[in-house]
Amino acid sequence: MASIKDVAAAAGVSVATVSRVLNDHPSVSDDARARVLAAVQELGYRPNAVARSLRTDQTRTLGLVISDVLNPYFTELARSVEEEARAHGYSVIIGNADERPELQDHHVRTLLDRRIDGLLVSPTDGGSPLMLDAARAGTPMVFVDRWIPGVDVPVVRSDGRAAVRDLVAHLHGLGHRRLAIIAGPAATTTGSERVEAFREAMAEYGLPLPDAYIGQGDFQAESGRRATERFLDLAEPPEVVFAADNLMALGALDAIRARGLRVPEDIALAAFDDIRWFVHTDPPITAVAQPTGELGRAAVRALVDRIEGRPPQSVTLPARLVVRRSCGEPASQEQTSQEPTSQEPSPVTNRSQS
Amino acid sequence: MASIKDVAAAAGVSVATVSRVLNDHPSVSDDARARVLAAVQELGYRPNAVARSLRTDQTRTLGLVISDVLNPYFTELARSVEEEARAHGYSVIIGNADERPELQDHHVRTLLDRRIDGLLVSPTDGGSPLMLDAARAGTPMVFVDRWIPGVDVPVVRSDGRAAVRDLVAHLHGLGHRRLAIIAGPAATTTGSERVEAFREAMAEYGLPLPDAYIGQGDFQAESGRRATERFLDLAEPPEVVFAADNLMALGALDAIRARGLRVPEDIALAAFDDIRWFVHTDPPITAVAQPTGELGRAAVRALVDRIEGRPPQSVTLPARLVVRRSCGEPASQEQTSQEPTSQEPSPVTNRSQS
DNA sequence: CTGAAAGCGCTTACAG
DNA sequence: CTGAAAGCGCTTACAG
Structure with a gap:
C-alpha cells in the first residue's frame, strides 16, 4: 500500500508538503498542491489513520459500550450515536457487553487500548474497578441510559x-x-x-x-x-x-x-x-x-463537548406511556x-x- | 498515560525488555520479568495498540459492514461475528450502511484507512468501484449473506x-x-x-x-x-x-x-x-x-483463514421453512x-x- | 538474557 | 512556500 513517501516521490516534493496538502494547510503553492493531488490520485493513496493517530494523539473515534445488541432499544441507540458522531467527524466502535460485566470490561479495556477519544457507556453493573479508574483517570466519558452513581461523569438518560x-x-x-x-x-x-x-x-x-x-x-x-x-x-x-x-x-x-x-x-x-x-x-x-434517538444524539454531543474542552451537559428526557x-x-x-x-x-x- | 518508557525506567530495564515481557518472549530473566510486571502493575500501564499496530502492520481488527443494524437479522449476524472473532483474538468494528451505497462506501473507506486486517461485507449494492478495488488490491475479504458476482472473494451465505x-x-x-x-x-x-x-x-x-x-x-x-x-x-x-x-x-x-x-x-x-x-x-x-449465527461464525473463520494465509472456504448453508x-x-x-x-x-x- | 538502534507512517515546529 | 528533522510508542533483528 502506497505511503506518503511514495506520493512525495511521485510528486517531486517532500513528505511535509504532501502532509500539508492532505491537511489543507494554507501555505502550499498551487503548483505543489496540484502535483501532490495528481500523485495521490494516480497511486490511489489513502493516509494511514494508525500512523496519524499515533502522531496526533487522537483517533477521532468514540467507543460505545452497550449492554445488549440484540435489544432493539440499544440497537436504535447505537444507530443514532453513530449518526451524530459521523456528523461531528468521529467514527464509533461498538462493544456489546451482552449484560455480562466481564465482557463489558473486556470491551472497555480494548477500547481504551485503542486510544479512543471518548467513551459512551451504558453500564451493565454498578461499576467495575476498571470503569471507575477510567473515569477518574480523566478519560472523556458519558453515561447513556444507565449510569453509575457517585462518579463524576455526565449522564444522558430518560426519566420514566x-x-x-x-x-x-x-x-x-x-x-x-x-x-x-x-x-x-x-x-x-x-x-x-x-x-x-x-x-x-x-x-x-x-x-x-x-x-x-x-x-x-x-x-x-x-x-x-x-x-x-x-x-x-x-x-x-x-x-x-x-x-x-x-x-x-x-x-x-x-x-x-x-x-x-x-x-x-x-x-x-x-x-x-x-x-x-x-x-x-x-x-x-x-x-x-423512550426518546431513544434523541438520547443517542444528546450523549454524543455531551461527549464531543467534553473531548473538545467545552463543558458537557447531563440531559434527562421524559419517557411517555403508549x-x-x-x-x-x-x-x-x-x-x-x-x-x-x-x-x-x-x-x-x-x-x-x- | 504511562508509556513503555515509563515502565522501563521504573523497572530499571530497557524498553526492549519491557516489550519482551509484554509479548511473552521466552528470553527474559525471571528477575527482569518480575520487575517489569511490578512496574506495569504500579503504573497501571496498558500498551498503546495504535503504536503496536503501526509497528507490526496488523491491527487484530476485522471490519464488518452490514446493510442495516435495525434489522434483527443483521444484528444477530453481527453478534455472532463478534463472538467468533473474539475467540480468534480479533475485535470487530461494525459499519452500518443503512442500505445506502454511499454510506457503505464511507464505512469501507474508513475501515480501510484504519488498516483493519480483514473485511466482512454484506453488500448493499452490486459493487462500487471502491469495493471492487479493495477486493482486487488483495484486502482480505469475505462476503456474508449478500455477495457480488464476478469478484474473487469467498462467500458465506444461505440458500433459501x-x-x-x-x-x-x-x-x-x-x-x-x-x-x-x-x-x-x-x-x-x-x-x-x-x-x-x-x-x-x-x-x-x-x-x-x-x-x-x-x-x-x-x-x-x-x-x-x-x-x-x-x-x-x-x-x-x-x-x-x-x-x-x-x-x-x-x-x-x-x-x-x-x-x-x-x-x-x-x-x-x-x-x-x-x-x-x-x-x-x-x-x-x-x-x-436462516442459520444466522452459523453464518456469522463461518464467515469469520473464512476471513481469519484468509488473513493468516490459509485457503478460505466459501460456505452455503440451507435455510428452512417455519x-x-x-x-x-x-x-x-x-x-x-x-x-x-x-x-x-x-x-x-x-x-x-x- | 539484554540493550541500542532502526523504523513503521505520519505531523509539525523550525529554519530558510 | 518548502524541506530536514524530530518524535509519537511500540517491536525486533543485531550484537554482545
Whole structure:
C-alpha cells in the first residue's frame, strides 16, 4: 500500500508538503498542491489513520459500550450515536457487553487500548474497578441510559417516572389491583429505578408491592420467562405483569402462551421500552417509550463537548406511556392514530391523571 | 498515560525488555520479568495498540459492514461475528450502511484507512468501484449473506431455494394461487435470488408471477408498506404477500392493518428471515429461517483463514421453512412445539413435498 | 538474557 | 512556500 513517501516521490516534493496538502494547510503553492493531488490520485493513496493517530494523539473515534445488541432499544441507540458522531467527524466502535460485566470490561479495556477519544457507556453493573479508574483517570466519558452513581461523569438518560405513574393510573383505572414487575439487575440504575417508580406510583393508589410480585430479571428474554412462570405458580397470581424492558416482555409472552393463557383476559402485560413490533403483537402491547434517538444524539454531543474542552451537559428526557390493548382497555382512538411509516414508533400518549 | 518508557525506567530495564515481557518472549530473566510486571502493575500501564499496530502492520481488527443494524437479522449476524472473532483474538468494528451505497462506501473507506486486517461485507449494492478495488488490491475479504458476482472473494451465505419451494408448496396446498412478492433491490443478490427462487417454485405449480405481483422494495419497512398498498389497490389483489425480509413484512403488516384487513382471512403473509417476535405477532408469521449465527461464525473463520494465509472456504448453508398461521393453516402441532426460551428461534420445519 | 538502534507512517515546529 | 528533522510508542533483528 502506497505511503506518503511514495506520493512525495511521485510528486517531486517532500513528505511535509504532501502532509500539508492532505491537511489543507494554507501555505502550499498551487503548483505543489496540484502535483501532490495528481500523485495521490494516480497511486490511489489513502493516509494511514494508525500512523496519524499515533502522531496526533487522537483517533477521532468514540467507543460505545452497550449492554445488549440484540435489544432493539440499544440497537436504535447505537444507530443514532453513530449518526451524530459521523456528523461531528468521529467514527464509533461498538462493544456489546451482552449484560455480562466481564465482557463489558473486556470491551472497555480494548477500547481504551485503542486510544479512543471518548467513551459512551451504558453500564451493565454498578461499576467495575476498571470503569471507575477510567473515569477518574480523566478519560472523556458519558453515561447513556444507565449510569453509575457517585462518579463524576455526565449522564444522558430518560426519566420514566411520570410515564410509569401514568401506567399505574391506567392499570388502576381498568380495575387491576395486583400488579407485578419483572425488574432488571439491582446493580443497574434502570434496574432499580423502574421498580422504585413503580412502587411509588402504586403507593399513591394505596396498592402494596409484595416481594412475591417483584421478579428478578437480567433484562434478557429468558429471565422474563422464568419470572413470569414463578408469578403464574403463585397461589394468587398477579393480574398484571410489567416487564422492565422489551426482551423480558418477550419472555413473559412466551411463558404466558406456554400455559395457554390469554393477554389481557387472563393476565395483562406492559413493558418498558417501545418497539415497532409491539403494534403487531397479539395483543398490541402497552409500553413506556423512550426518546431513544434523541438520547443517542444528546450523549454524543455531551461527549464531543467534553473531548473538545467545552463543558458537557447531563440531559434527562421524559419517557411517555403508549397505551395499547395488552392491559385490557377496549380498542379506542389510540389504535388508529398510529404512524406506521415513521422510523421511530410515534404512538399516542395517554396521560391519565391520578 | 504511562508509556513503555515509563515502565522501563521504573523497572530499571530497557524498553526492549519491557516489550519482551509484554509479548511473552521466552528470553527474559525471571528477575527482569518480575520487575517489569511490578512496574506495569504500579503504573497501571496498558500498551498503546495504535503504536503496536503501526509497528507490526496488523491491527487484530476485522471490519464488518452490514446493510442495516435495525434489522434483527443483521444484528444477530453481527453478534455472532463478534463472538467468533473474539475467540480468534480479533475485535470487530461494525459499519452500518443503512442500505445506502454511499454510506457503505464511507464505512469501507474508513475501515480501510484504519488498516483493519480483514473485511466482512454484506453488500448493499452490486459493487462500487471502491469495493471492487479493495477486493482486487488483495484486502482480505469475505462476503456474508449478500455477495457480488464476478469478484474473487469467498462467500458465506444461505440458500433459501429449497425453503422457498417448501413455502410455495405450503401456499399451494392451502389453495392460494395468486402469490405476490415484495423483493429487495435487484442489485443485491438476496434481492434478486429470492424472487427467482419464488418464480421457479411457482412455475413448478404452473402459477404465473405477473409483474404487478412483484413489488419493488429496499429491504426496509416503509418500502414494504408502499408495495403492499399497491398490491391492495389492484383490481385483483394477491391472496398472499411474501416479503423478502422481516422489515418489509413489518411494513406490509402496517399497510394491511391500516386498511382494516385481517391476516390470513383477507390476505396471507409470509416473510424471509425469522425473528423471535414472529411467534407473537397477530397472527404468528410463517417465515424462512436462516442459520444466522452459523453464518456469522463461518464467515469469520473464512476471513481469519484468509488473513493468516490459509485457503478460505466459501460456505452455503440451507435455510428452512417455519410454518405458522399467517398463511391460513389451521393451528397444528407446529404451534405448540416452540422452544420459547432458546436464543435463536428454533421453530419446527415443515417440509411439505411437492 | 539484554540493550541500542532502526523504523513503521505520519505531523509539525523550525529554519530558510 | 518548502524541506530536514524530530518524535509519537511500540517491536525486533543485531550484537554482545
